[in-house]
Amino acid sequence: MGRPLSRLRCIDCGRDYPLDEIRYECDACSALLEVAHDFDRLQEARDGPAWRRLFDTRLGETSGTARSGVWRYHELVLPDLPSGHVVTKPEGNTNLYPSERLQEISRTRDVRIKHEGENPTLSFKDRGMSAGVSWARHLGVQQVACASTGDTSAAMAAYAAQVEGMRGVVVLPKDKVSMEQLSQPIASGCLTVSLPTDFDACIRLLRDVCRRHSIYLLNSVNPVRIEGQKSIAYETVQQLNWEPPDWMVVPVGNAGNISAIGKGLADLKTLGIIDRLPRLLGAQPEAAAPLARAHQEGYREHVRVKAGDTVATAIRIGDPVSYDKAVRAVRASNGAFISSSEQEIMDAKALVDRTGLYICPNSATAVAGFLKAREQGMIASGERVVIVATAHGCKFSQATIDYHGARLPGIAPRFANRVVEIAADAGAIERLLVPGVPGFSLRKDGE
Ligand SMILES: *Cc1c(COP(=O)(O)O)cnc(C)c1O
């Protein structure tokens, strides 16, 4: 094998380590690590237009790893990973939907939703896990683990299940993930552990155990996962014919995803694939908004909060692991963090859901953040905006049902679509549907 194309590098002191060493922080200063590719060699290999052509050619693949929306960009994700070690379903290739409804109500020229809920386990986490589990397999790791607000564990479990001899362990905060999410690692055969605490405590405990034993931690503190998640940015820009949008809006919990998207966009610019960077807007619920507060305070100090209850359970995180990476990515893009109330989040969700896209409350936090940023004038009417929907609404069915049934405490649903209960006879259905029938009464809630 030749000289490796990637190393692990400390984001603070710059010290570097071989990528095939299992480590999650810098020995010298304890800061986070990132995967650093040798961009000189990647630039020598091809110029920007040639990279674009290569990735466009692969869009036609019907078999093999290049069919995946992660591994289509293999050279920019994990160039040292042999194709034969890739663990894929395949993932990615999610739709980028124009949203006329959002354009109309926000009076914005071009608004699109990148629906990552269309991934195999119904969230964007599949992209990072495909990279993380592939690398684990490459290293010959036998035990992989993660703490999760629900979607990370669903993805890890489903990818680990594809590798012979690999055992998955997931640690979940009790009663803080949805039933659908809980069912996923159980179904995939993972050891599923429930702790009577919150996510922040779960990850702290698990990180400690993984540091002391040879268990491969697949939370987003693992920089290899970030490499897979970068592909959201690559794919979005490719779907826009390599014309980057003005803004990308992303819901933020542990802040790995927004860091990854920022890193992916920077890769494209470095390689001459795009010539300018979109601005990043990170969206949080008011109940768990350390980064929105930090932004407001000019990033003077590192903000940690105790996360409160929110419908956006996947981003109910008060002490984001990738805080420093996210702040750097957002500031480098001249972006911002913003927060929204529970009411704003659920109304935004209903608005988008009604157009036939079914998104989750976490994704809706990004929609609400976009609407607010537009109202404040941060985003201008002529700009092109991509909102990243991170998971499918079907993973959070209870929140949807409770909203439309007006059963969410403190929320008066503006767009409720109530279930109509009537007697089990044809007459009752006719009275509901057919104008002119005696007793006709068409109920239209929320119009
Ligand atoms: C994990 C997750 C997020 C947050 O991503 P981070 O990388 O933790 O910021 C947002 N939405 C959904 C649905 C998720 O599963």
Ligand SMILES: [Zn+2]
């Ligand atoms: Zn360091």
